Amino acid sequence: MKRLLYPAAYAESPYTLDYERLYERGFRGILFDIDNTLVPHGADTTPEADALLASVQRAGFKVLLLSDNGEARIARFMGNKALPYISNAGKPKPRSFRRAVKMLGLRKQEVLVIGDQLFTDILGANLAGLTGILVKYIGYYDAGDKGRRRALEEKILARYAKSRAAEQLGNITREEAKDVALR
Numbered sequence: 001m002k003r004l005l006y007p008a009a010y011a012e013s014p015y016t017l018d019y020e021r022l023y024e025r026g027f028r029g030i031l032f033d034i035d036n037t038l039v040p041h042g043a044d045t046t047p048e049a050d051a052l053l054a055s056v057q058r059a060g061f062k063v064l065l066l067s068d069n070g071e072a073r074i075a076r077f078m079g080n081k082a083l084p085y086i087s088n089a090g091k092p093k094p095r096s097f098r099r100a101v102k103m104l105g106l107r108k109q110e111v112l113v114i115g116d117q118l119f120t121d122i123l124g125a126n127l128a129g130l131t132g133i134l135v136k137y138i139g140y141y142d143a144g145d146k147g148r149r150r151a152l153e154e155k156i157l158a159r160y161a162k163s164r165a166a167e168q169l170g171n172i173t174r175e176e177a178k179d180v181a182l183r
Helices: 019-024 047-058 071-078 094-104 118-127 148-162
Strands: 009-011 029-032 062-066 111-115 131-135
Touching: 009 148, 029 094, 047 062, 062 071, 062 094, 094 111, 094 118, 111 118, 118 131, 118 148
Parallel strands: 009 131, 029 062, 029 111, 111 131
Antiparallel strands: none
């Protein structure tokens, strides 16, 4: 079970990833989580998120938003962007992940999942046979607000950092981005 919670890679944020390098490695599609991955929980889109999504698409990636949020939340985030999405995804159940791959018209080995949670994004990616990249969640939690799930994630990530699984994708961050030590 522990291996199902391990991501193929861990990065500081989706904004530090080297998408050209990932494209060169054969990835053609990306399923992005929204809240605490691209923007803080419940926030509207930002110029940085818009620029990232446009840049990734210009690089040749097909993009789909995969969220447990409802349609209204996704529509608010998307604003004027025209992206395919799946709302109320029921992560980590693999059904929506597989549906997303089909919607993109790709094979599962060509699709990345980028999200901030081990128990939804990464577990779902692994159950569906996809490659999951965990990013540090956007947002700040004090000790009393962090929650049990985030505390458990930190323990799992500490083990992950010591395992060979942490080397699965190698260096996938831009050269100007510093490597992140798992916390």
